[in-house]
Amino acid sequence: MKATITPTQIEHKMDVDDFIVSKTDLKGRITYANRTFLKIGQYPLGSLLNVQHNIVRHPDMPRGVYKLLWATLKKGDEFFGFIKNMCANGDYYWVFANVTPDSNVDGKLHGYYSVRRQPSERALALMVPIYKEMLTIEKRMGAREGPEKSVAYLNELLAEKDTNYRDFVLDLYKN
Numbered sequence: 001m002k003a004t005i006t007p008t009q010i011e012h013k014m015d016v017d018d019f020i021v022s023k024t025d026l027k028g029r030i031t032y033a034n035r036t037f038l039k040i041g042q043y044p045l046g047s048l049l050n051v052q053h054n055i056v057r058h059p060d061m062p063r064g065v066y067k068l069l070w071a072t073l074k075k076g077d078e079f080f081g082f083i084k085n086m087c088a089n090g091d092y093y094w095v096f097a098n099v100t101p102d103s104n105v106d107g108k109l110h111g112y113y114s115v116r117r118q119p120s121e122r123a124l125a126l127m128v129p130i131y132k133e134m135l136t137i138e139k140r141m142g143a144r145e146g147p148e149k150s151v152a153y154l155n156e157l158l159a160e161k162d163t164n165y166r167d168f169v170l171d172l173y174k175n
């Protein structure tokens with residue numbers, strides 16, 4: 001079971017040459033985490049093996065973003081997004097994540113793979129208020145309807161800007 005950790009306001013920033021890598025099985029249980037993941041998350045070696053990836057989920061993150069992540073993966077596509085993660089002691093760090101289906105050479109899907117890089121301050125300044133509004137919607141609508149409604153808000157907001165989440169975050173990451 002996931003332990004309850006109290007979030008702190010202490011941020012750990014990724015370095016520009018940091019890569020946080022993890023792999024999971026089909027159910028999202030961690031099968032591999034690189035040293036940078038353990039270091040920034042303050043997890044001892046071996047402690048994340050077979051643990052659900054939601055161990056690093058931060059309560060400031062709207063559930064709608066993970067709904068989007070899993071819907072993208074289930075379609076066989078790769079997901080890009082900005083994610084706030086929690087360290088073992090409640091501190092936090094932001095990442096720009098790429099999550100992809102992970103197949104054997106015979107094409108059989110056996111899990112998922114993620115590489116995370118440093119997000120820019122400019123990108124986060126734009127993402128944070130959007131996620132905040134999504135979270136407000138989720139709190140207002142409740143656990144059942146909330147994530148769907150928050151994703152609808154996100155999609156509508158981005159459609160007004162003639163874009164979608166994938167293109168929006170990729171543009172933010174690149175520029």
Ligand SMILES: Cc1cc2nc3c(=O)[nH]c(=O)nc-3n(C[C@H](O)[C@H](O)[C@H](O)COP(=O)(O)O)c2cc1C
Nearest residue numbers: 024028053054056057058066083085099112113114
């Ligand atoms: C390869 C892979 C990497 C993931 N990386 C993260 C991550 O960095 N942070 C996170 O909160 N969730 C990540 N997730 C999503 C989690 O599995 C989970 O859906 C999410 O934390 C929401 O938790 P919940 O489903 O219990 O609400 C990842 C999933 C996969 C398959």
